[in-house]
Amino acid sequence: MDWKLEVVVVPVSDVDRAKRFYSEGLGCAVDVDERVTATMRVVQLTPPGSGCSVAIGEGMTDMAPGTMSGLQLCVGDIHAARAELVSRGVDVSPVHHYDTTTGELLDGPGEEWNRFLFFTDPDGNKWTVQESPHIKP
Structure with missing residues (x-):
């Protein structure tokens, strides 16, 4: 099933x-x-x-507006996705990656699967966009 x-x-x-x-x-x-x-x-x-x-x-829903976190979209090209969101007026973070040793969020893209950007909707619901090498840009 x-x-x-x-x-x-x-x-x-x-x-x-x-x-x-x-x-x-x-x-x-x-x-x-x-x-x-x-x-x-x-x-x-x-x-x-x-x-x-x-x-x-x-x-x-009984959830309060703006309380969602961890919503994630995946794209084939993180830089193109960021440019599109910016062109549409979305306040989006620069591209980041996580340090694989410390877990710290750092500026710039990392290796495959380690390229992210972040934004919130007008209520503050938190979204992540991750680049996936399995998605064609």
């Missing part, structure tokens, strides 16, 4: 602002934007090339 992670719910305070960030800033496709009930709205967005979507909305 396959178990596929297809949707991650991200808590936000302003659905329309978050929808603009994820669609315009990150380039996600808006798959669904539906008010299900008077107290529930579901907006589902999918990053380009991803098999997993992000869901934001009203009445979907």
Whole structure:
């Protein structure tokens, strides 16, 4: 039996602002934007090339907005990804890597699998982007 992670719910305070960030800033496709009930709205967005979507909305989670951490996207070219995010107005960190001895986060790219950048959505949910040698740029 396959178990596929297809949707991650991200808590936000302003659905329309978050929808603009994820669609315009990150380039996600808006798959669904539906008010299900008077107290529930579901907006589902999918990053380009991803098999997993992000869901934001009203009445979907008990998590406080801005409390998600450890959300991660993978790309084939970290520098191109950073340039794209910057061109879309996203406040993104420079490219970093982790010292494999100390675990300290250092400036510049490291070896394969050790190239990262970081950003937060408008509510402060924390995202990491990692370069994967298995993804074609």
